[in-house]
Amino acid sequence: MIAEILPASVVVEAAYDDPPQARLEPAEEAVVAKAVETRRREFTTVRHCARLALGRLGVPYRPLVPGLRGAPSWPDGVIGSMTHCAGYRAAAVARPGDLASLGVDAEPALALPEGVLEAIALPGEQERIGKLLAELPHLPWDRLLFSAKEAVYKAWFPLTGLFLEFAEADITLDPDGTFHAVLLVPGPVVGGRTVGAFDGRWIVRDGLLATAIAVPAAE
Template sequence: MIERLLPPTIQSRHSLEDKPESTLLPGEEDLIANAVPKRRAEFTTARWCAREAMGKLGVAPAPILRGERGAPIWPTGIVGSMTHCLGFRAAAVALSTDIAGVGIDAEVHDKLPEGVLDLVSLPSERTHLAQLSAGWPDVWWERLLFSAKESVYKVWFPQTGEWLGFEEAALTFSPESGTFTAALLRNGPFKTLHGKFLVEDGFVLTAIVLEHAPGQADRP
């Protein structure tokens, strides 16, 4: 499903179940040495998805370790993003010469827990969500907002190395086109990000692709 939100330059893989045959590579086991079985399964399957996607790019399997604030450390020359929620794991990767960054997120399509919306949204966004809910009542727009902000952060942090609070991005959705726009409310390398979303089979999926500025693609 996630591939429907991504251009051909980005390879992806998703799984609706954990993969018993998936294994961890050196260094990855240390990251979840004390994890409960559920966490271990989602961690391992997400990395299985990532290696499957990298294989489509002709990239050999490699450990995906964890850096500052838990961000994945991708092999040299690769940009990517991973996500997992109940019943869904996915990864999307691309060559850094093709794409500057990518952020994906998956959530179960359901109402946010009580009180969470106020923590992750701006007053203007809550007004926007109320309007969307009146026209498209079958969508949990608050969950979609949360997912889209997760995708924003997954693009922002690798570019800046800085935290981005939920209140530092203002989102608007276009239901007819399945797209959204994020206006960044702090100084940074970009002021606006554009993404796509999909609500299907009990999941909310969001994705943002950051293209290179003209003349700024990485060199091999």
């Protein structure tokens, strides 16, 4: 699913269940030694996806131990992003020469719990979501916004090493399957140019939704 909204240069592996052959390296095992079973399965399977994706890219696997703010430590010469939710896990990887950064997120295609939209969305975003819900009520626009915010952060963090608040990116979702995120703080510098916005894509299918951002490498 996520592969459909990313450039062809990105290698994606996904799973809709937890395959029995999925395994962890000892350093990864230590991270989830005391985790509940659901968390452990998600953690294991998404790294199984990453192992397969890196293999297709021709890169040996190394333990993907969460680092600062939980971001995985990808092997040298690789950029990547992972996501997992109920019924879906995916890893996306690429070479730095093709892209500067990646951000992917998947969620159940359900409306957000009451009060969450107001907590994560700017007033203008709330207004736009309200209009979209009125015009196309069969789509979970509020959850799509939340997912897009997650994708923005995942694309932002490897370029800056800084936290990004929900209110520091103003996102416009379009019914054509795209979205535009304007950064409200100084953007990262990529190849000598300051990036002030991210463009992404979204998809909804079979009870799931996904968002993805591929930040172009410097020309």
